[in-house]
Amino acid sequence: MAGQKITLSVVKADVGGYVGHSGMHPQLVSKAKELLEIAKDKQLLKDFHVTSCGDDLELIMTHDRGTESSDVHKLAWDTFLACTEVAKKLGLYGAGQDILKDAFSGNVKGLGPGVAEMEFKERKSEPVLVFMADKTSPGAWNLPLFKMFADPFNTAGLIIDPSMHGGFDFLVLDVKNSREIKLSAPDELYDVLALVGSPARYMIKSVNRRADGEIGAVASTQKLSLIAGRYVGKDDPVLAVRCQSGLPAVGEALEAFSFPHLVEGWMRGSHYGPLMPVSFKNATPRRFDGPPRVIAAGFQLSGGKLVGPVDLFDDPSFDFTRQKANEIADYMRRHGPFEPHRLPPEEMEYTTLPEVLGKLKDRFKKAT
Ligand code: F6R
Ligand code: MG
Numbered sequence: 001m002a003g004q005k006i007t008l009s010v011v012k013a014d015v016g017g018y019v020g021h022s023g024m025h026p027q028l029v030s031k032a033k034e035l036l037e038i039a040k041d042k043q044l045l046k047d048f049h050v051t052s053c054g055d056d057l058e059l060i061m062t063h064d065r066g067t068e069s070s071d072v073h074k075l076a077w078d079t080f081l082a083c084t085e086v087a088k089k090l091g092l093y094g095a096g097q098d099i100l101k102d103a104f105s106g107n108v109k110g111l112g113p114g115v116a117e118m119e120f121k122e123r124k125s126e127p128v129l130v131f132m133a134d135k136t137s138p139g140a141w142n143l144p145l146f147k148m149f150a151d152p153f154n155t156a157g158l159i160i161d162p163s164m165h166g167g168f169d170f171l172v173l174d175v176k177n178s179r180e181i182k183l184s185a186p187d188e189l190y191d192v193l194a195l196v197g198s199p200a201r202y203m204i205k206s207v208n209r210r211a212d213g214e215i216g217a218v219a220s221t222q223k224l225s226l227i228a229g230r231y232v233g234k235d236d237p238v239l240a241v242r243c244q245s246g247l248p249a250v251g252e253a254l255e256a257f258s259f260p261h262l263v264e265g266w267m268r269g270s271h272y273g274p275l276m277p278v279s280f281k282n283a284t285p286r287r288f289d290g291p292p293r294v295i296a297a298g299f300q301l302s303g304g305k306l307v308g309p310v311d312l313f314d315d316p317s318f319d320f321t322r323q324k325a326n327e328i329a330d331y332m333r334r335h336g337p338f339e340p341h342r343l344p345p346e347e348m349e350y351t352t353l354p355e356v357l358g359k360l361k362d363r364f365k366k367a368t
């Protein structure tokens with residue numbers, strides 16, 4: 001029913017890959033569906049959709065419990081644990097990879113899974129897009145989110161739709177110092193870019209319309225390496241975007257992915273590669289464990305019911321982007337272990353550098 005408050009929770013985790021880190025085994029998806037169906041019968045959930053992108057299992061759920069509901073987070077956590085058991089039985093790769101803690105403590109944040117949640121009053125018609133990426137990190141959303149909500153060359157509505165003309169607020173997380181700041185576009189456009197142009201450190205968490213505070217987008221911003229203090233896999237992110245009627249049109253949100261920009265991730269979470277928008281069936285990073293991929297699932301919400309999904313990148317108008325992405329992938333690969341294909345040392349998920357430097361330390365002589 002329109003006007004009803006609804007929460008959209010997208011929670012994801014890698015609990016086992018098939019084969020290697022490339023894809024998803026159907027039994028994990030069916031296990032998750034089985035458990036979420038029970039939760040729906042018990043009216044904890046209004047509706048759900050389970051899918052995958054690469055080796056990540058994605059739970060898309062609607063309910064009326066608000067964001068950070070411990071019941072909904074526990075459901076997601078228990079579902080990932082049950083799927084981990086299935087993954088172990090099947091001998092899948094990296095079973096339980098993103099399950100970083102032994103016990104649930106009220107909220108899945110900080111335990112390993114990625115979360116993007118928003119609560120809003122459902123409009124008369126409520127189009128929502130869920131973007132899911134594999135082999136990259138949450139900073140990958142900065143460029144497309146900026147384009148959708150702040151760049152008039154992408155989003156015509158910023159200029160010609162009076163209800164968007166006032167601009168949008170960006171909540172930006174400083175992931176290294178665990179602090180956040182709200183910046184307004186277009187007034188503080190250059191400040192926004194000064195930060196979010198550095199996506200390994202500053203990540204856009206959410207976007208709200210300035211005129212009335214209406215939520216437009218929310219991203220998962222967990223950094224698994226910072227949570228765990230060691231390499232545990234790239235935190236392949238999710239993003240939810242509400243569209244139309246004073247928010248970016250579906251086509252404006254999708255247009256933001258027509259440029260395959262370079263993102264951190266790819267092989268061993270340690271390389272830059274182009275983000276390639278693909279159809280659901282092609283969400284299986286293979287070449288050099290990549291290139292990094294993004295899928296877009298489009299839904300109409302109706303009284304919390306998820307009508308959909310539509311596979312939005314399954315469209316020939318993205319063929320050119322994919323071709324470009326493959327050219328860029330090939331060009332970057334030719335650099336092999338050299339930067340800027342390889343990430344700078346502080347951003348690498350795997351590194352032998354401390355060991356190599358340790359081994360060589362006595363052989364370094366003062367430069368003459
Ligand atoms: C990157 C990723 C893969 C793995 C790579 C090595 O996020 O998941 O590229 O890093 O396949 O994996 P291990 O060390 O598990 O053999
Ligand atoms: Mg994996």
Ligand code: MG
Pocket residue numbers: 014054055056134135236
């Ligand atoms: Mg993954």
